[in-house]
Amino acid sequence: MPKRRSLRMLLFVAAAAVLVISFKFGFADAWVDQYALPAAAVSDEVLPVASSAATPPKADPVPDVPQQSEAVVLSNRIxxxxxxxxxxxxxxxxxxxxxxxxxxxxxxxxxxxxxxxxxxxxxxxxxxxxxxxxxxxxxxxxxxxxxxxxxxxxxxxxxxxxxxxxxxxxxxxxxxxxxxxxxxxxxxxxxxxxxxxxxxxxxxxxxxxxxxxxxxxxxxxxxxxxxxxxxxxxxxxxxxxxxxxxxxxxxxxxxxxxxxxxxxxxxxxxxxxxxxxxxxxxxxxxxxxxxxxxxxxxxxxxxxxxxxxxxxxxxxxxxxxxxxxxxxxxxxxxxxxxxxxxxxxxxxxxxxxKLGQWYGEYxxxxxxxxxxxxxxxxxxxxxxxxxxxxxAAKDDNPGYELERTLLHEIAHQYWYGLVASNEFEEAWLDEGFTSYTEDKLMSSIYGVLPNLPVEASYMTAPEPLDQVSWRFSSSNGYAENVYLRAKLVLSALERQVGDKTMSKILRTYFQKYEFKHPSSADFQKVVESITKTKWNDFFRSYVQNGEMADFAVDSIQTQKTTDGYESIVLLKRYGGSPQPVSIWVQFQDGKSVSKRWDGVQDHIQLQLRSSTPLTYAAIDPGNNVVLDNRRYNNYLQAEVPKETRTRFATGITQIIEGLFGTMVW
Ligand SMILES: [Zn+2]
CATH class of the missing domain: 2.60.40.1730 (tricorn interacting facor f3 domain)
Known part of the structure; x- marks a missing residue:
């Protein structure tokens, strides 16, 4: 209903208030990401200097000093x-x-x-x-x-x-x-x-x-x-x-x-x-x-x-x-x-x-x-x-886009230069990995953090990642998917396996495939060998298919009972692969409770008994489902409970109490 929809939108706006929304993308640029950064991110303060990067450039260098090649053979030299x-x-x-x-x-x-x-x-x-x-x-x-x-x-x-x-x-x-x-x-x-x-x-x-x-x-x-x-x-x-x-x-x-x-x-x-x-x-x-x-x-x-x-x-x-x-x-x-x-x-x-430390030798x-x-x-x-x-030097006082573009291209020395994926057929393996690394470099060197929930909300036309470049719907579709969505896929993987394991995955992938031509499937195998888990659902949804995640609080029904209130919260996973997700509900007396759902089924009903009415439910309030691009349905305010008790319309869904137990206050 429109009213509920507008209520959801309001809640979404409130939840998004913490997000910086001045972020803007330049997807017209197919191989360079141009970001206009929030004004606050650009200041006159002295840039942080990495301890190992402190030597100032020497005066008047000569560009043409000869060097000799070394005898070490690193590649198959076809x-x-x-x-x-x-x-x-x-x-x-x-x-x-x-x-x-x-x-x-x-x-x-x-x-x-x-x-x-x-x-x-x-x-x-x-x-x-x-x-x-x-x-x-x-x-x-x-x-x-x-x-x-x-x-x-x-x-x-x-x-x-x-x-x-x-x-x-x-x-x-x-x-x-x-x-x-x-x-x-x-x-x-x-x-x-x-x-x-x-x-x-x-x-x-x-x-x-x-x-x-x-x-x-x-x-x-x-x-x-x-x-x-x-x-x-x-x-x-x-x-x-x-x-x-x-x-x-x-x-x-x-x-x-x-x-x-x-x-x-x-x-x-x-x-x-x-x-x-x-x-x-x-x-x-x-x-x-x-x-x-x-x-x-x-x-x-x-x-x-x-x-x-x-x-x-x-x-x-x-x-x-x-x-x-x-x-x-x-x-x-x-x-x-x-x-x-x-x-x-x-x-x-x-x-x-950073790249030498994270992935391996340049x-x-x-x-x-x-x-x-x-x-x-x-x-x-x-x-x-x-x-x-x-x-290009268009402005004599550029913002962080100067650093961002340069870091992106240097990251390509690893994801393209050394790990030489097929850019015709699997562009996400170089652009997605590079965009992911670019974010890591920007945050670790300059303290500029990506705003993934806002970036995910820009993803309006997801497409499969492992398709040849010219099959994408448009140049914008290509750029949005192989740069942004691919980066979000890697960030989503990182969120699920943890920072440390993700670092190990990327380091292993780099070291196994430098001077070689890996595929998406080769990367999946590395993920599986490090995590000792199958990732077929994840790769099918997000790499082979053009899915985004979509977890939603679908409905809340609250009834008055003889000794309080009983509510059923219907939670749904409309898109994306199964993953655990947190749930948060709040009651009229201000009490709240957090629970976790394993996200394996495409829906679940949460049954709650309480002394005051349930007022509000949220799924993934911490924005951990990186690929969820429809966050407006993650929050729902309950309607005023009816005075007379009627049967809940549970439809074909099953109330799974075992997972959550029944919570009574
Ligand atoms: Zn690039």
């Missing part, structure tokens, strides 16, 4: 890329040549190779542009801007050309205008454990910065910029019955998936430019004819990105702590944020310290952070191995 690329800054192009070696990790001979040509996502007719309508995370692709990639030469290492064999494939949607995935037959199948080496020339036309890559004046963000071998999954990987290629086009909602390997990359830019890149430099840049040539190297990583600009302010510091053997943190800052360098450095060091010697200029917003808030982009 691919090896040797790339030479020249930035043609006048025409907005990259001219590249690469030698790629691919090792067959399977047990069958492989007769064809697949390459991702991601920049073709920005060419007319692409699946990416159809799905995104040229809009992503609040950015619009500039009218007339086009990005593309073409392979200009393709030969075996003996010089036989394979170029005529190239043909584009569209396994996801059959869109013949999509040229983001290409295949060709090899001259000879690659036997198990053996490898093939190919040489290719390629050209990239950089779009105006949009969706993680492109040019903006003299700033360049080169992400997904070279022809990249797809992942050949062995039997057993992510539950696969038989081995084979994992093939997808570039989609509006999707990120990427690649194998670990070695990258040796030479980058040629105008002399005035500074380059930030994955890995480290093996020699000092060479100068010739007004150009500068950088040599970078990275191993046991699954991607390589770089950025160039003549305007970067450079700051560097080294850092080590438990789990962080020694990292050079390299900041490449847009001049607008020059004075904020200490905030970036503090956030980076504190994040690494095994790389560098972490590069790029702060793009305001007109390259689409390049901000993105993760690559050992390199992240912070939010």
């Amino acid at each position: 691919t090896e890329y040797h790339i030479a690329v020249t930035l043609d800054e006048k025409n907005g192009k990259l001219l590249g040549e690469q030698t790629v070696t691919w090792k067959n990790p399977g047990r069958k001979a492989v007769g064809e190779l697949y390459l991702h040509l991601y920049p073709n996502a920005f060419s007319p007719g692409s699946t990416f542009l159809k799905e995104s309508s040229g809009q992503l995370r609040g950015d619009k692709m500039k009218p007339g801007s086009v990005g593309s990639m073409s392979i200009t030469t393709l030969t075996t290492d003996q010089g036989e050309t394979l170029l005529p064999r190239l043909h584009f494939v569209q396994p996801d949607d059959g869109n013949k205008n999509d040229r983001t995935l290409v295949t060709f037959r090899l001259p000879e199948p690659v036997k198990p454990g053996m490898s093939v080496t190919l040489r290719m020339g390629f050209t990239v036309t950089l779009p105006d910065v949009f969706a993680r890559m492109g040019k903006a004046d003299d700033f360049v963000m080169a992400g997904q910029w070279f022809p990249k071998v797809a992942v050949y999954e062995t039997a057993g990987t992510r539950g696969r019955a038989t081995e084979g290629w994992n093939l997808h086009q570039y989609h509006g909602n999707s990120e990427f998936y690649s194998d670990f390997g070695i990258y040796s990359v030479r980058i040629d830019v105008p002399e005035s430019y500074t380059i930030a890149a994955t890995g480290f430099q093996t020699k000092s840049p060479a100068l010739a004819g007004g150009r500068k040539s950088y040599q970078f190297y990275a191993d046991d990583v699954h991607d390589f990105a770089w950025s160039a600009s003549p305007n970067f302010e450079y700051v560097e510091d080294s850092f080590s702590s438990a789990g962080i053997p020694g990292v050079r943190i390299k900041l490449y800052i847009d001049p607008l944020h020059k004075e904020l360098k200490d905030r970036y450095m503090h956030a980076a060091k504190s994040a690494l310290a 095994p790389y010697s560098t972490l590069s952070i790029i702060v793009p200029p305001a007109n390259a917003n689409g390049a901000g808030g993105m993760e690559y191995p050992t390199l992240v982009t912070a939010a």
Whole structure:
């Protein structure tokens, strides 16, 4: 009835009064979470300094000090890329040549190779542009801007050309205008454990910065910029019955998936430019004819990105702590944020310290952070191995969104960079885990706590998490689910198993799957092995199905009896998997009682006898059911009891007195 409904709403509002409701989400941004924080959270006070993060940055560092690679092999190194690329800054192009070696990790001979040509996502007719309508995370692709990639030469290492064999494939949607995935037959199948080496020339036309890559004046963000071998999954990987290629086009909602390997990359830019890149430099840049040539190297990583600009302010510091053997943190800052360098450095060091302590070692010697200029917003808030982009420098006095975005991207070094899940098919495994970790970092470093009940109430269109990225209803639906709902699922798990066990679960999952490609089922197995409990209901409801929890006080019936009052409170679980939940009831004389329901059945009746009428009942008053997004039905005020006793309409439900006993006051 409307009256009761409005009463419920009032009670909900009262209960929500303790919650900070100025929280706001920016779900238009698909891979960066932008939160406008409550004004109170942003102050002029000095940021807390982690004990291990106290060294101030040294003055005037040089960005180009060479390093040597170490002999330790951490991953299966399926691919090896040797790339030479020249930035043609006048025409907005990259001219590249690469030698790629691919090792067959399977047990069958492989007769064809697949390459991702991601920049073709920005060419007319692409699946990416159809799905995104040229809009992503609040950015619009500039009218007339086009990005593309073409392979200009393709030969075996003996010089036989394979170029005529190239043909584009569209396994996801059959869109013949999509040229983001290409295949060709090899001259000879690659036997198990053996490898093939190919040489290719390629050209990239950089779009105006949009969706993680492109040019903006003299700033360049080169992400997904070279022809990249797809992942050949062995039997057993992510539950696969038989081995084979994992093939997808570039989609509006999707990120990427690649194998670990070695990258040796030479980058040629105008002399005035500074380059930030994955890995480290093996020699000092060479100068010739007004150009500068950088040599970078990275191993046991699954991607390589770089950025160039003549305007970067450079700051560097080294850092080590438990789990962080020694990292050079390299900041490449847009001049607008020059004075904020200490905030970036503090956030980076504190994040690494926590991640190393919580999950395990950061095994790389560098972490590069790029702060793009305001007109390259689409390049901000993105993760690559050992390199992240912070939010673009749009404001010279940003709030905690500066730290939040950076912490998020650094957390991706663990959930994406090291634990390399398939972002095409199970995006929640990187974005959800990263958003969860981002909250942990924000609260432990800056004391900024998430408001989970309010965040859950934003979840209006839940969808299954383990579906491919392009099946989500919209880009907002994708973002809400793989970032927010996935984070809530992990928080809900944490609430049920406890902080300590959750830490153990994540640490175990990280250590078991670093340098590997786990699936949702692999994560569930870790949860089950640590808790020694089956979690099928939980994963079915919240991961495989798009459910939210919904516990409700459905009705209260109170009758006058000869010696007092008798009430029946009907409690229901409308959605979500079974879980224990607390119940709280209050009587007219001010007395109250708390009980627990195991939540196994979908409803239960609580029978109460009391000397004064029952006035109020609440289920989960402590907001422990993290995924409950309909909290307005968790509270119900009783109506005035009738004078004459009538039979309770118990319907088909059973009164379970054994669980609660009968309480009389
Ligand atoms: Zn992310």
